[in-house]
Amino acid sequence: METEKMIRSRKAVRHYTGQITDEQLNKILLAANAGPVGMGEYNNYRLTVIQNSDILNKMSGIYDAPTVIVVSAEDPDAMEDVSAGAIVHNMELAAEDQGLGANYNMSSVGSIPANVLPTGFRGIFALTLGQTDEKFVPREIPLDRIKTNFVK
Numbered sequence: 001m002e003t004e005k006m007i008r009s010r011k012a013v014r015h016y017t018g019q020i021t022d023e024q025l026n027k028i029l030l031a032a033n034a035g036p037v038g039m040g041e042y043n044n045y046r047l048t049v050i051q052n053s054d055i056l057n058k059m060s061g062i063y064d065a066p067t068v069i070v071v072s073a074e075d076p077d078a079m080e081d082v083s084a085g086a087i088v089h090n091m092e093l094a095a096e097d098q099g100l101g102a103n104y105n106m107s108s109v110g111s112i113p114a115n116v117l118p119t120g121f122r123g124i125f126a127l128t129l130g131q132t133d134e135k136f137v138p139r140e141i142p143l144d145r146i147k148t149n150f151v152k
């Protein structure tokens with residue numbers, strides 16, 4: 001989808017109708033790797049793709065998503081938090097550009113079972129994913145949805 005149309009069409013999707021394909025997943029992972037991170041220090045981050053139902057069933061607030069991708073870092077600080085947001089946002093756009101349902105997720109991060117994330121890495125932010133019946137059409141977004149002050 002063309003960029004401006006995609007940006008207006010993206011939305012939080014919390015109902016999923018099936019598992020994503022590996023081909024769809026790879027496009028999402030490519031988008032993660034294309035994302036910006038502070039100081040360009042990509043090795044400070046890890047992506048964990050969770051599709052194991054036993055593990056997913058132990059996680060809260062994921063709306064029965066069949067796939068959750070978690071961004072983690074060692075001792076995350078503001079730089080890593082912001083970078084994780086950029087990574088997840090890139091993945092969300094890449095997912096919905098393929099017609100998949102996706103949503104940002106912080107609420108599940110504390111419920112990820114032990115030994116799922118790489119040793120020494122702490123979960124920061126996640127993306128829930130799945131097939132969806134939702135359609136993506138440009139939304140009417142008010143220009144003052146986020147209050148803005150101009151300094152000219």
Ligand SMILES: Cc1cc2nc3c(=O)[nH]c(=O)nc-3n(C[C@H](O)[C@H](O)[C@H](O)COP(=O)(O)O)c2cc1C
Binds near residue numbers: 011014104106108
């Ligand atoms: C940092 C961040 C954390 C979020 N965490 C959650 C979450 O844990 N659960 C959830 O359902 N949605 C979560 N969201 C999605 C927001 O609720 C959603 O993006 C917002 O309500 C705007 O709706 P829209 O995405 O449809 O424009 C999160 C979004 C962001 C940016």
